[in-house]
Amino acid sequence: MKTNDVILQTTTKVIFFIIILFSIHIFFAGHYAPGGGFVGGLLTSSGIVLLLLAFDLKTVSTMLPINYTVMVAIGLLIALGTAAGSIFFNVPFFTHAFEYFTLPLLGKQSLHTAALFDAGVYLVVVGVTMTIIQSIGEDE
Amino acid sequence: MAFQLLLNFFIAVVWMFISVSFTASTFIVGFILGLIMLWIMQRFIPGRFYMSRVWAVIKLVVLFFKELFMANIQVLLLIIQPKMPIKPAIFALPTSLEKEWQITLLSSLITLTPGTLVLDVSEDSKTLYIHAINYEDSDDAINSIRDTFEKAILEVSRS
Numbered sequence: 001m002k003t004n005d006v007i008l009q010t011t012t013k014v015i016f017f018i019i020i021l022f023s024i025h026i027f028f029a030g031h032y033a034p035g036g037g038f039v040g041g042l043l044t045s046s047g048i049v050l051l052l053l054a055f056d057l058k059t060v061s062t063m064l065p066i067n068y069t070v071m072v073a074i075g076l077l078i079a080l081g082t083a084a085g086s087i088f089f090n091v092p093f094f095t096h097a098f099e100y101f102t103l104p105l106l107g108k109q110s111l112h113t114a115a116l117f118d119a120g121v122y123l124v125v126v127g128v129t130m131t132i133i134q135s136i137g138e139d140e
Numbered sequence: 141m142a143f144q145l146l147l148n149f150f151i152a153v154v155w156m157f158i159s160v161s162f163t164a165s166t167f168i169v170g171f172i173l174g175l176i177m178l179w180i181m182q183r184f185i186p187g188r189f190y191m192s193r194v195w196a197v198i199k200l201v202v203l204f205f206k207e208l209f210m211a212n213i214q215v216l217l218l219i220i221q222p223k224m225p226i227k228p229a230i231f232a233l234p235t236s237l238e239k240e241w242q243i244t245l246l247s248s249l250i251t252l253t254p255g256t257l258v259l260d261v262s263e264d265s266k267t268l269y270i271h272a273i274n275y276e277d278s279d280d281a282i283n284s285i286r287d288t289f290e291k292a293i294l295e296v297s298r299s
Contacts, residue, residue, distance in 0.1 A: 006240050010241055
């Protein structure tokens with residue numbers, strides 16, 4: 001008995017964009033408002049899980065040819081590198097630096113190294129979540 | 141449709157460059173000027189003038205809210221009666237819509253109006269199976285959906 005998933009698939013194609021946009025917003029809002037790397041990563045992986053539910057593992061892995069275990073490693077390296085960068089400036093481990101820059105288009109923005117650490121957290125969360133779900137899903 | 145919209149955006153951006161002010165109000169003025177130009181030039185541009193399609197979308201939204209209101213009143217009148225004279229039934233609705241988004245939109249509109257609910261779409265996407273709370277006659281139900289939602293959706297997607 002095959003079912004016709006036309007409604008689920010069409011709505012997924014629309015809603016995926018909204019989820020990903022919202023996850024990026026949450027990721028960048030983490031410094032002054034609720035949000036951050038962990039929640040943003042979970043939201044991104046929930047968008048990919050929605051794709052997995054509407055389509056199948058093969059289709060999604062051709063759409064996003066990402067090795068999620070490598071993604072976890074890269075995320076950990078970024079987080080560690082951000083923490084270790086403070087050694088070169090003779091300040092304690094994990095000391096963050098921030099500075100105000102005037103960027104084109106965006107105006108005056110505060111660039112903080114904690115955002116890079118958060119990017120590492122984000123990659124680890126997406127990688128771990130997707131690794132768990134794919135490993136369970138591929139089990140025959 | 142998409143080409144005309146892009147052209148209109150392009151005209152608005154050119155207008156912003158010509159008047160050397162990059163604000164939202166200048167963009168809106170340029171957009172309206174582009175609309176007038178596109179309306180004049182519509183016989184040279186392939187497809188239908190896109191504002192008529194926007195008008196069809198607005199009409200569909202108004203129709204949906206009207207149906208939502210009426211159907212809610214009908215269901216309310218059904219459930220406040222002590223005997224609850226409902227006749228639930230499942231009927232098949234043959235649809236002439238072909239594209240995926242049209243079928244999705246039609247199913248959503250049918251489901252959001254109380255009293256009817258889309259259960260399933262057939263394998264070849266030609267039939268919708270609908271559950272109705274108060275079923276008298278399948279021809280009546282099919283025709284009422286045909287005359288309202290399906291016609292409006294076809295009006296939106298007419299090229």
